[in-house]
Amino acid sequence: MEQAREENKMLKFLDILEQDKPEDATNAKGVSSQSEESEPLSLSLGISFKGKIKGKRKQDEGMDRGLTLGLDINLDPVDHAEAANISSSASSLGGGKEEEPSEMWPPSKVLKTMKNVDKSEAFQNDQPKKTRVSIRARCDTQTMNDGCQWRKYGQKMAKGNPCPRAYYRCTVSPLCPVRKQVQRCAEDMSILITTYEGTHNHPLPMSATAMACTTSAAASMLQCPSLSSEHGHGLVNSAISSITKFSAPNYNPHNALNFSTYQISRPHQFYFPNSSISSLNYHPTITLDLTAPPTASNSSFPHMPKYSSTNLNFSSDFSPPQSIMPPSPWSSYSGYFNSRALTHNINHGGYFLNPGSQNQPLEHLHQPICMTNNNFPQRFLPDSIIAATKAITSNPKFHSVLATALTTYVGNGASGDTLRENHVLENAELSLKLCSEK
DNA sequence: CGGCTTTGACCAGCGC
DNA sequence: GCGCTGGTCAAAGCCG
Numbered sequence: 200m201e202q203a204r205e206e207n208k209m210l211k212f213l214d215i216l217e218q219d220k221p222e223d224a225t226n227a228k229g230v231s232s233q234s235e236e237s238e239p240l241s242l243s244l245g246i247s248f249k250g251k252i253k254g255k256r257k258q259d260e261g262m263d264r265g266l267t268l269g270l271d272i273n274l275d276p277v278d279h280a281e282a283a284n285i286s287s288s289a290s291s292l293g294g295g296k297e298e299e300p301s302e303m304w305p306p307s308k309v310l311k312t313m314k315n316v317d318k319s320e321a322f323q324n325d326q327p328k329k330t331r332v333s334i335r336a337r338c339d340t341q342t343m344n345d346g347c348q349w350r351k352y353g354q355k356m357a358k359g360n361p362c363p364r365a366y367y368r369c370t371v372s373p374l375c376p377v378r379k380q381v382q383r384c385a386e387d388m389s390i391l392i393t394t395y396e397g398t399h400n401h402p403l404p405m406s407a408t409a410m411a412c413t414t415s416a417a418a419s420m421l422q423c424p425s426l427s428s429e430h431g432h433g434l435v436n437s438a439i440s441s442i443t444k445f446s447a448p449n450y451n452p453h454n455a456l457n458f459s460t461y462q463i464s465r466p467h468q469f470y471f472p473n474s475s476i477s478s479l480n481y482h483p484t485i486t487l488d489l490t491a492p493p494t495a496s497n498s499s500f501p502h503m504p505k506y507s508s509t510n511l512n513f514s515s516d517f518s519p520p521q522s523i524m525p526p527s528p529w530s531s532y533s534g535y536f537n538s539r540a541l542t543h544n545i546n547h548g549g550y551f552l553n554p555g556s557q558n559q560p561l562e563h564l565h566q567p568i569c570m571t572n573n574n575f576p577q578r579f580l581p582d583s584i585i586a587a588t589k590a591i592t593s594n595p596k597f598h599s600v601l602a603t604a605l606t607t608y609v610g611n612g613a614s615g616d617t618l619r620e621n622h623v624l625e626n627a628e629l630s631l632k633l634c635s636e637k
Numbered sequence: 638c639g640g641c642t643t644t645g646a647c648c649a650g651c652g653c
Numbered sequence: 654g655c656g657c658t659g660g661t662c663a664a665a666g667c668c669g
Contacts, residue, residue: 350642351641351642352661352662352663353644354643355658355660355661357658357659358657358658358659380660
């Protein structure tokens with residue numbers, strides 16, 4: 200604490216010096232990085248030194264020049280999402296201490312100073328291009344329930360869409376930089392397009408971790424340059440390339456996305472079925488399309504059951520019982536995707552099961568890839584899917600990632616149920632082997 | 638009364 | 654410089 204105090208004094212002094220030098224964001228960064236170099240973990244003022252530079256005047260006034268101690272989390276684009284995952288999974292990330300600034304003050308006071316702080320936060324998160332994750336899903340409600348608390352702060356008519364676009368801000372923490380935009384699809388009003396931007400800087404409710412992981416993992420895919428070079432063409436790249444091939448209307452990935460509530464050590468190694476990446480806009484955006492195509496008649500694989508054969512759906516067979524996993528709006532939303540999509544698809548030709556299956560437990564809908572492949576001859580599988588499956592399942596990193604995911608997943612609910620955990624992991628390994636062989 | 642939504646105003650980025 | 658567009662602000666009103 201003494202050392203930290205000294206550090207803060209030093210920073211405060213430097214800050215004052217900075218005020219006399221208007222030119223200075225660059226210098227400030229230099230200072231910040233200097234301290235980073237000299238210390239494994241740089242201690243800085245509450246929000247972050249870099250952030251303070253931009254709105255320091257206002258912020259200093261707003262905070263009554265109060266200095267708070269926190270770990271300086273300099274999130275680079277890659278670590279950003281990882282940190283978000285960490286923060287979402289536990290109240291770690293500098294421990295509860297990191298949240299001190301918001302916890303120290305009554306929410307109302309925080310809200311009052313939030314505007315000032317927000318600017319610095321925005322600056323902190325100001326990447327050259329903010330990554331966005333857009334999710335298209337059928338939803339009847341005004342906005343989909345992802346477990347987070349949101350406050351609407353604006354609404355605009357967007358060009359080319361008769362439906363207004365609503366802007367929401369995360370209110371779980373007053374300092375949270377996460378925004379989301381919600382807009383109905385112009386072509387199909389039943390489709391809700393939710394676009395997330397930024398990563399949560401606070402522990403998330405259990406019910407919101409799934410979505411946070413999904414979006415941050417998706418964002419990581421865009422942000423992590425290593426993805427393009429990893430393992431030759433790259434694990435994800437190969438997966439994506441097969442996705443791309445099947446982004447055609449005949450591909451039906453409607454049950455593909457089901458990340459459930461797990462964290463993963465390398466979140467950018469998620470596999471995003473039916474995703475598309477666009478960097479045409481100022482904000483690079485990855486779109487996760489969770490809507491099923493309206494008709495099945497165009498399928499070029501008429502005999503092929505409309506399973507998502509590239510669906511790496513880890514959650515189903517390995518899911519802990521409901522008693523272990525607390526019910527979450529998002530997980531139920533995941534169920535929503537499946538059950539509703541199922542209903543929809545039944546109405547359009549019966550993709551999956553008999554019509555009575557609507558009331559069946561979701562396990563039936565969450566067939567893992569191996570079960571899926573076992574259910575129909577491999578000859579129906581397009582080569583690219585087989586290739587992608589092999590590429591993925593033979594990748595040692597995939598195994599470790601899966602193991603980590605499962606460990607976290609199982610570990611989240613049942614504390615220390617190692618027996619079950621091992622069993623689950625064994626099953627996972629076995630399934631993977633079977634998949635690889637097939 | 639606090640929190641939320643609504644909505645017009647404002648601002649910044651971009652293309653022409 | 655101007656207009657368009659996306660995004661945000663903030664005052665007013667609503668609601669529990």
